[in-house]
Amino acid sequence: MIDELRQYSQEFLASLYRRMVLVREFELRAIEERRGGLIPGFIHSCVGQEASAVGATAALREDDVITSTHRGHGHLLGKGGAPQYMMAELAARSSGYCLGRGGSLHISDFDLGILGANGIVGGGIPIAVGAALAFQMQHSSRVALAFFGDGAVNEGAFHEAANLAGLWALPVILFCENNLYGEGTPQDRQAPIADLAKRAESYGFPGVIVDGNDVLAVYATVKAAVSRARAGEGPTLVEAKTYRFRGHYEGDPQVYRKPGEMESWRQRDPVPAFRQRLLTSGRFDEAALKVLEQGVQAELDEAVAFAAAAPYPEVGEALSGVYGETHGGLVF
């Protein structure tokens, strides 16, 4: 294990861990603030899936792009999304990423290459493929990565987009977070195969399975896929096996969980697992990790305070931004 970490710089390992803690704690804060009334809409938290979100985005360059999902907070934070603007968006404020119009399901930041969370399962996959098409046509080395769940691979959008990406050897990574459930239905009752990476074969590109709770494994796997894409060798489907620790949405009674399943996955909670690995490696001590963790808490305190103090949109703001400026941006 010590050897495995040796190839990574202190700074990189620290940033991975900090980001994982940020994702976990952001979710817990958002859940708390939703209960407290700051956040009016639904939240689909990614607690338990921090390693896949952070590992995958860490393998991207700043100018690469992602499309995300309804369970997107981790993807956005991984790609550099600012907690205060995310929290303000969740709190429906005009200082939020989408001016309070989008909420959790629709957060985007084009400057950071975040093309948007999505309310439609599978909706982001063709969009990422289209971004990759643009990069190919522009002779750019940029790549696109589409996040989606195990449920989304049963949508037509996945299959059409995957086929096109394979056919045109587009620089795109199809990143499936297989958390074993699509809402209340277990993965084994949604598809006749358990290893969704197999689907890549029929579209002419590799499909790779990775332990989605191991941040370094996810990082290395996506890094290899990104290299392939940048080299013009086409797409890769990465299937990260993981588990969500909370309901599909906050308030979900979770009647569908299989007995013992949660407990066994809890043993593999990605955040404490990585923490332990850092300590065991001797590269980090307790005090150093505490500093990182406290830094995250301070950042989130600020984010929540920023969101709570941010102004609400003015009513009339709803009547702009439907069209471009040609017609004065007005609604008609």
Add this chain to the structure above:
Amino acid sequence: MRELTYSEAIREALVEEMRRDANVFLMGEDVGTFGGVWGVSHGMLDEFGPERVRDTPISEIAIVGAGLGAAMMGMRPVVEIMFGDFLMCAGDQIVNQVAKARFMSGGKADVPLTIRVTSGAPGSAAAQHSQSPESWFMNIPGIKIVAPALPADAKGLLKTAIRGEDPVLFFEHKMLYAEKGPVPDDADFTVPFGVASVVREGVDVTVVGVGNMVLKALKAAAQLAEQGIRVEVIDPRTLVPLDKETLIRSVQKTSRVVIAHEAHLRSGPAAEIAAVLAEEAIEYLDGPIVRVGAKNVPLPYSPILEQFVLPDVSDIVAAVASFWKR
């Protein structure tokens, strides 16, 4: 009569029809173990088992298309699409296949398929989970469009849909699920398509409400009654087929009409209803036909913006009052 919620009334219709006819079955995302994300099919898996209450993958094209195929082969499927917004994922199957199967086959295909779907804004669900898509499909001949407002109508119309031989898009408004009303427990109670319901009688102005706007129209009518304005509230119940006669008869009496729906104003259901009245009843009207609907912008997340965009009781009141301000 006993009271049921709109949700319970729909479940009762499903259960009664499944007991009555072994060819009726329900399929959709999370309709089984989860009991439907809106809770409508709660408990049905226990009674009918996974053969007839089928959880599907997240595959709207396959859900609707398989419903069509099964319907043409003698089954009576009821398929559920969780949000009206997701109908577009199955758009081709609905528009090009389901709606046209009978006509294109020279009448050979019977399509007893019911597509249950939710519509409306449940509050801060934003642009892809809040739409009211009824009128998107009104331009498509071959599919009937039902939008009940009251629990009894929901039950009776759903039974008519399931027993019929044509495809039906059955819109359930999310904000109506918890609303209560009297519902007959007669297992043979049905409500015919193409017959509007006069929900409240009045002589001064007709308010036509679609879906949850029927309840808002009733609230507006109660407020307006205090000012001495007697509002007649009409619920078309089915948008296709549309009961023109009841609408025309009402405006003949009142000479004024407001049409309210939660869908966006442009090309919403009111556009068709207004056109019918303009063509066939203009001589009875004393003023313009007034429409009330959502503003022509996607549904925003922020409650402040959302409330501004969505039509409410006060908009109906203002629309009615406008006749006396001209």
